[in-house]
Amino acid sequence: MKTPNEERKIVRIKDIAAKANVSTGTVDRVLHNRGRVSEEVKQRVLQIIQEFEYEPNIHARALVSNRIYRIAVIIPDPAIDDYWQAPKTGIEKAEKELKQYGITITLFIFNSSDANTFKQMANNVTADAFDGVLIAPIFYRESLTYFSLWKRTSLPFILFNTHIPDYEPLSYIGQDSYQSGYLAGKLFHFGHPEPSTFLITHIDEDVPNSSHLIKKEQGFVDYYAQNTTPGTYNILTADVKGSTNQSVFHTQLDELLKTNPEIKGIFVTNSRAHTIADYLAARQITHIHLIGYDLLEKNLNFLNKGIINFLINQNPMRQGYYGIQLLADYLVFKKEVSAIKYLPLDIITKENLHYYIEAEKY
Amino acid sequence: MKTPNEERKIVRIKDIAAKANVSTGTVDRVLHNRGRVSEEVKQRVLQIIQEFEYEPNIHARALVSNRIYRIAVIIPDPAIDDYWQAPKTGIEKAEKELKQYGITITLFIFNSSDANTFKQMANNVTADAFDGVLIAPIFYRESLTYFSLWKRTSLPFILFNTHIPDYEPLSYIGQDSYQSGYLAGKLFHFGHPEPSTFLITHIDEDVPNSSHLIKKEQGFVDYYAQNTTPGTYNILTADVKGSTNQSVFHTQLDELLKTNPEIKGIFVTNSRAHTIADYLAARQITHIHLIGYDLLEKNLNFLNKGIINFLINQNPMRQGYYGIQLLADYLVFKKEVSAIKYLPLDIITKENLHYYIEAEKY
DNA sequence: AAATTTCGCGTTATCGAACACACAAATATA
DNA sequence: TATATTTGTGTGTTCGATAACGCGAAATTT
Numbered sequence: 001m002k003t004p005n006e007e008r009k010i011v012r013i014k015d016i017a018a019k020a021n022v023s024t025g026t027v028d029r030v031l032h033n034r035g036r037v038s039e040e041v042k043q044r045v046l047q048i049i050q051e052f053e054y055e056p057n058i059h060a061r062a063l064v065s066n067r068i069y070r071i072a073v074i075i076p077d078p079a080i081d082d083y084w085q086a087p088k089t090g091i092e093k094a095e096k097e098l099k100q101y102g103i104t105i106t107l108f109i110f111n112s113s114d115a116n117t118f119k120q121m122a123n124n125v126t127a128d129a130f131d132g133v134l135i136a137p138i139f140y141r142e143s144l145t146y147f148s149l150w151k152r153t154s155l156p157f158i159l160f161n162t163h164i165p166d167y168e169p170l171s172y173i174g175q176d177s178y179q180s181g182y183l184a185g186k187l188f189h190f191g192h193p194e195p196s197t198f199l200i201t202h203i204d205e206d207v208p209n210s211s212h213l214i215k216k217e218q219g220f221v222d223y224y225a226q227n228t229t230p231g232t233y234n235i236l237t238a239d240v241k242g243s244t245n246q247s248v249f250h251t252q253l254d255e256l257l258k259t260n261p262e263i264k265g266i267f268v269t270n271s272r273a274h275t276i277a278d279y280l281a282a283r284q285i286t287h288i289h290l291i292g293y294d295l296l297e298k299n300l301n302f303l304n305k306g307i308i309n310f311l312i313n314q315n316p317m318r319q320g321y322y323g324i325q326l327l328a329d330y331l332v333f334k335k336e337v338s339a340i341k342y343l344p345l346d347i348i349t350k351e352n353l354h355y356y357i358e359a360e361k362y
Numbered sequence: 363m364k365t366p367n368e369e370r371k372i373v374r375i376k377d378i379a380a381k382a383n384v385s386t387g388t389v390d391r392v393l394h395n396r397g398r399v400s401e402e403v404k405q406r407v408l409q410i411i412q413e414f415e416y417e418p419n420i421h422a423r424a425l426v427s428n429r430i431y432r433i434a435v436i437i438p439d440p441a442i443d444d445y446w447q448a449p450k451t452g453i454e455k456a457e458k459e460l461k462q463y464g465i466t467i468t469l470f471i472f473n474s475s476d477a478n479t480f481k482q483m484a485n486n487v488t489a490d491a492f493d494g495v496l497i498a499p500i501f502y503r504e505s506l507t508y509f510s511l512w513k514r515t516s517l518p519f520i521l522f523n524t525h526i527p528d529y530e531p532l533s534y535i536g537q538d539s540y541q542s543g544y545l546a547g548k549l550f551h552f553g554h555p556e557p558s559t560f561l562i563t564h565i566d567e568d569v570p571n572s573s574h575l576i577k578k579e580q581g582f583v584d585y586y587a588q589n590t591t592p593g594t595y596n597i598l599t600a601d602v603k604g605s606t607n608q609s610v611f612h613t614q615l616d617e618l619l620k621t622n623p624e625i626k627g628i629f630v631t632n633s634r635a636h637t638i639a640d641y642l643a644a645r646q647i648t649h650i651h652l653i654g655y656d657l658l659e660k661n662l663n664f665l666n667k668g669i670i671n672f673l674i675n676q677n678p679m680r681q682g683y684y685g686i687q688l689l690a691d692y693l694v695f696k697k698e699v700s701a702i703k704y705l706p707l708d709i710i711t712k713e714n715l716h717y718y719i720e721a722e723k724y
Numbered sequence: 725a726a727a728t729t730t731c732g733c734g735t736t737a738t739c740g741a742a743c744a745c746a747c748a749a750a751t752a753t754a
Numbered sequence: 755t756a757t758a759t760t761t762g763t764g765t766g767t768t769c770g771a772t773a774a775c776g777c778g779a780a781a782t783t784t
Binding site: 384385386387388391397398399400403422424425426427428 | 730731732733734735736738739740741
């Protein structure tokens with residue numbers, strides 16, 4: 001009577017051992033380089049392993065090893081900035097799936113408008129014994145200290161949302177900001193093949209300190225530089241602050257449009273497109289196209305009304321999900337992890353929105 | 363000394379047994395409804411299982427159960443129609459991942475232009491003992507026989523690519539064809555806000571027998587019916603055949619455009635947009651927008667040249683991948699499987715193409 | 725009343741990999 | 755030469771779930 005694995009010709013340590021005329025213990029020692037095997041036997045075993053294309057049974061391995069991997073996650077508070085709810089959800093989903101493999105996650109939530117809370121959380125993580133870190137390093141300067149520290153103590157860390165390549169993280173997960181700006185440029189161009197003026201706005205942001213916003217802007221500008229004859233398209237840029245005070249905010253925009261009445265489209269570089277949409281709706285302006293980022297409730301509302309034309313989905317949920325997955329690949333499955341994982345630049349309209357929302361739920 | 367699972371408070375059968383003052387064998391009998399347990403004990407155990415939120419360790423289970431699940435996959439030959447390479451790749455990827463869980467896949471490849479080969483493959487599957495079927499039922503009439511047969515023998519089957527709801531498959535995986543046509547309508551509209559004429563083409567297809575093409579057409583037409591004032595937009599339809607004979611094909615299109623010189627956009631309902639693009643390139647026509655489906659090499663070529671403006675990605679690789687995944691969920695993990703899984707309608711342009719190609723590779 | 729079956733439950737081997745332990749042979753040190 | 759240490763190898767237990775097996779007691783049949 002054969003076992004199913006024998007029927008399926010799945011090779012086990014036992015089989016390797018039998019062919020090599022040694023015990024399973026010896027094969028195991030070869031597999032894990034734990035020494036105490038004569039060179040001759042080692043080579044014989046290695047060759048048979050190659051020949052038989054042995055692959056360890058992950059279940060048996062997981063069952064016996066029974067190790068716990070502690071992962072620290074450092075992200076901004078979703079209660080303060082709604083955007084961070086999605087990554088958190090993705091992280092929790094991954095945690096559920098990977099619990100079986102011994103992955104344990106501890107969240108360290110900081111205040112996205114207070115760099116000190118960020119430092120404090122990073123300190124906490126450093127003090128405790130973790131096997132890996134997933135971090136959204138939205139404070140550039142403050143991050144560097146910890147990266148160099150973790151590098152030295154060889155604590156693997158993965159970045160998401162914002163890329164800081166200087167200290168060679170294990171991986172980065174997110175979008176190509178430059179290209180997403182470039183894409184926004186293309187979409188406006190498709191809607192306005194005739195010479196036009198477009199506005200790039202950064203809303204409520206500390207732009208000099210946010211490299212990804214600058215990259216988006218650059219991508220947008222470069223699209224027109226590379227794909228249209230000079231002088232035909234005019235790209236303006238504006239930092240706008242104080243979107244929470246509606247009347248002040250609207251007055252600012254009034255002036256902007258008074259000075260530049262020829263504006264045909266506004267590109268919002270972060271998830272605050274809804275603030276502009278709110279303005280356009282209030283002033284009943286329908287001739288201005290609007291592109292922004294992220295499937296926030298408020299944005300979706302204006303997308304469905306046709307005031308926002310396109311949203312580029314940054315896949316925040318998947319960013320969190322893959323972040324944990326990659327750490328698990330590295331820690332548990334000992335896989336090689338590619339240094340960068342760009343998520344697709346999903347173009348979302350009223351008409352295809354539904355399916356992305358559904359996919360996120362799953 | 364505690365085991366890691368005790369530290370993590372992961373509940374095992376042993377723990378349930380201890381609390382209930384019975385042996386693990388009894389708990390197991392309760393879990394699997396194998397009888398031979400007194401009603402009193404059964405209730406006690408069930409309650410403790412609930413209370414402790416017991417979840418079986420998948421590794422231990424997979425290790426011991428050691429069952430083989432045989433899945434049959436019935437798809438058209440990728441050598442005849444390139445489109446089918448992608449689903450095949452997805453299926454093979456899923457097979458690799460699920461091999462550990464005892465999933466074995468047997469491919470049954472038929473000729474997409476010969477319904478008899480389809481029937482033959484379906485017969486082969488029926489004759490052999492399979493635990494589940496994944497099928498691309500591109501021949502409507504011929505499929506029905508087998509669906510009713512499999513339904514009777516309770517052989518679970520999942521459809522992808524083409525939906526035939528009549529016989530209640532375990533699930534359908536694919537796109538909402540109607541909505542994808544609707545989306546194509548929107549994109550053209552965005553590019554041409556002024557009254558225009560658009561052409562819908564079905565290339566080399568037996569349209570009456572292909573319900574999903576009709577749905578795409580309907581979606582496109584409905585977009586303009588619902589979003590524009592009647593009489594402003596004009597939607598034409600044309601079946602075009604014989605795209606393999608370039609000169610004849612081009613002559614047909616010459617006549618079409620001669621009769622309707624006002625056409626501003628062509629919507630191709632299948633993956634053959636490249637044949638139209640080839641024509642537009644040959645005739646140096648640049649004022650006609652073009653939207654098609656699928657990331658075939660030939661389409662990508664024209665997308666990059668700017669002759670095809672948008673491609674809607676039907677995610678064929680993911681269709682295959684999820685098809686197998688869902689069957690495994692049902693067979694191995696005994697999960698509930700939702701009757702329909704719509705994949706997102708990805709809008710692909712030259713500018714965001716790269717990331718979708720990368721994602722597919724992974 | 726004896727023989728047999730059913731019931732209710734516990735015990736134990738099994739799956740494949742990991743690793744501690746045991747133990748003999750070979751080598752080194754005294 | 756005697757003893758200590760290193761090297762090479764095999765054995766046995768463990769992880770958690772499963773299911774075959776076994777056994778005493780109760781229930782049923784003859």
